[in-house]
Amino acid sequence: MPTTLEKALSNPDSMKARIFASAQKLFAEYGFDGTTTRMIAKDVGIDISTLYYHWGEKKELYLAVLENFNNDIDLKLKEVESIVHGTSLNTRLEIAIDEMCDYLFNNVDVTRLILFSSFMRSRETDDLGVAISDYISNIAVSMGLAMDKSSITSTAKARVMAMVLSLFSFTSGEPFLRPVLGVEKVQYIDIIKDTLKFIMIPAFTQGGHEKKQ
Amino acid sequence: MPTTLEKALSNPDSMKARIFASAQKLFAEYGFDGTTTRMIAKDVGIDISTLYYHWGEKKELYLAVLENFNNDIDLKLKEVESIVHGTSLNTRLEIAIDEMCDYLFNNVDVTRLILFSSFMRSRETDDLGVAISDYISNIAVSMGLAMDKSSITSTAKARVMAMVLSLFSFTSGEPFLRPVLGVEKVQYIDIIKDTLKFIMIPAFTQGGHEKKQ
DNA sequence: TAATTTCTCCATCAAATGATGGAAGCATAG
DNA sequence: CTATGCTTCCATCATTTGATGGAGAAATTA
Numbered sequence: 001m002p003t004t005l006e007k008a009l010s011n012p013d014s015m016k017a018r019i020f021a022s023a024q025k026l027f028a029e030y031g032f033d034g035t036t037t038r039m040i041a042k043d044v045g046i047d048i049s050t051l052y053y054h055w056g057e058k059k060e061l062y063l064a065v066l067e068n069f070n071n072d073i074d075l076k077l078k079e080v081e082s083i084v085h086g087t088s089l090n091t092r093l094e095i096a097i098d099e100m101c102d103y104l105f106n107n108v109d110v111t112r113l114i115l116f117s118s119f120m121r122s123r124e125t126d127d128l129g130v131a132i133s134d135y136i137s138n139i140a141v142s143m144g145l146a147m148d149k150s151s152i153t154s155t156a157k158a159r160v161m162a163m164v165l166s167l168f169s170f171t172s173g174e175p176f177l178r179p180v181l182g183v184e185k186v187q188y189i190d191i192i193k194d195t196l197k198f199i200m201i202p203a204f205t206q207g208g209h210e211k212k213q
Numbered sequence: 214m215p216t217t218l219e220k221a222l223s224n225p226d227s228m229k230a231r232i233f234a235s236a237q238k239l240f241a242e243y244g245f246d247g248t249t250t251r252m253i254a255k256d257v258g259i260d261i262s263t264l265y266y267h268w269g270e271k272k273e274l275y276l277a278v279l280e281n282f283n284n285d286i287d288l289k290l291k292e293v294e295s296i297v298h299g300t301s302l303n304t305r306l307e308i309a310i311d312e313m314c315d316y317l318f319n320n321v322d323v324t325r326l327i328l329f330s331s332f333m334r335s336r337e338t339d340d341l342g343v344a345i346s347d348y349i350s351n352i353a354v355s356m357g358l359a360m361d362k363s364s365i366t367s368t369a370k371a372r373v374m375a376m377v378l379s380l381f382s383f384t385s386g387e388p389f390l391r392p393v394l395g396v397e398k399v400q401y402i403d404i405i406k407d408t409l410k411f412i413m414i415p416a417f418t419q420g421g422h423e424k425k426q
Numbered sequence: 427t428a429a430t431t432t433c434t435c436c437a438t439c440a441a442a443t444g445a446t447g448g449a450a451g452c453a454t455a456g
Numbered sequence: 457c458t459a460t461g462c463t464t465c466c467a468t469c470a471t472t473t474g475a476t477g478g479a480g481a482a483a484t485t486a
Contacts, residue, residue, distance in 0.1 A: 033247035169378035
């Protein structure tokens with residue numbers, strides 16, 4: 001059963017969906033305060049009145065964007081959960097990292113929006129923040145690091161955080177990080193995957209670890 | 214020999230320095246577009262004309278803030294470099310992580326500004342970005358991971374990135390990350406230090422690693 | 427075709443924002 | 457005390473920005 005938001009965006013050619021797409025892109029690039037309704041309208045190629053006709057307040061549009069990627073990422077986490085189900089811890093981690101990397105690199109806006117809405121304050125409203133904190137526990141569970149959220153130690157949580165935060169930064173920061181490594185995008189993604197695996201797998205399998213890569 | 218900026222800020226009670234302090238705090242919280250000159254003036258308790266009298270354009274004030282923490286962090290990196298000089302790789306990493314954690318947690322604005330200026334675009338100007346990329350190599354060298362910037366492999370660079378990005382995120386995100394761990398600030402910093410050491414030390418000493426903590 | 431609904435744009439508003447000129451305050455030098 | 461220069465604030469501008477009303481186009485229905 002699709003949510004009202006999903007229904008509204010079901011046809012990507014619809015004006016409402018086109019506005020949404022531009023909004024997502026620009027909010028992810030400039031943040032809430034840095035994005036004006038006129039910038040969005042211009043990007044779509046319409047008048048701002050049309051934007052307001054379909055979405056109302058700027059804040060509503062922004063919240064819709066947040067809600068949407070919230071659904072998306074939850075869906076992805078569930079998918080990963082079902083893929084890794086029943087495999088060994090080592091395999092679970094490898095697959096989960098591969099899957100999440102591929103997904104996030106194909107949806108960079110998602111990570112940027114999570115980062116911005118978590119780290120930055122908005123002049124306009126105080127309640128625009130999204131709980132990145134929720135993802136920490138969810139990801140830990142999805143990756144099979146714990147059976148439920150309560151059974152994770154602080155140390156383990158901190159390591160999940162370290163990985164999630166690096167992954168998010170690696171994806172959001174690709175434009176200026178990749179040149180530092182001097183590699184193409186495909187290689188960049190591979191290096192990120194290897195780095196995360198190298199860091200995380202021994203962190204959770206605890207014992208000695210076989211050298212990756 | 215102090216820079217012109219340092220001289221202007223030498224007396225923290227001077228109006229110019231007070232404005233600077235408020236600006237740094239607010240820019241680090243709301244970003245460039247999210248911070249208005251009126252917000253800064255109100256925070257200082259003065260009229261905006263006084264702000265413009267001392268600093269001129271908003272952009273100039275922002276660039277001064279960026280330049281200042283650039284100096285600060287370079288100084289800190291040099292300090293760390295001299296402290297770890299001559300010690301073993303293991304010790305170097307431990308000390309460097311401890312030092313940088315303590316420093317950054319006492320200067321959260323610095324990390325937030327670096328993150329914002331690196332990741333976000335500004336509506337106003339395109340050239341406000343700060344090269345976080347520079348720090349990656351500098352930190353690697355300061356920590357004694359390489360003798361010069363060119364001798365670092367992509368893999369090693371990626372691991373330094375992972376650590377720097379996590380560290381920056383851990384410091385900037387303390388307000389919403391610490392509650393997830395359910396600990397006090399002092400413990401939070403300790404956990405971050407341990408996590409980074411646990412992750413980075415084996416990553417660079419390569420062979421089997423002794424279990425930290 | 428005619429009527430009705432849906433959509434898009436132009437014109438416009440009020441508030442916010444970056445920025446400035448000039449008057450008034452205040453200290454210091456003469 | 458007076459004159460000078462530095463500092464602060466009030467009043468004000470031009471532009472930008474969020475937001476709306478209404479006219480007309482476009483699609484839908486009858």
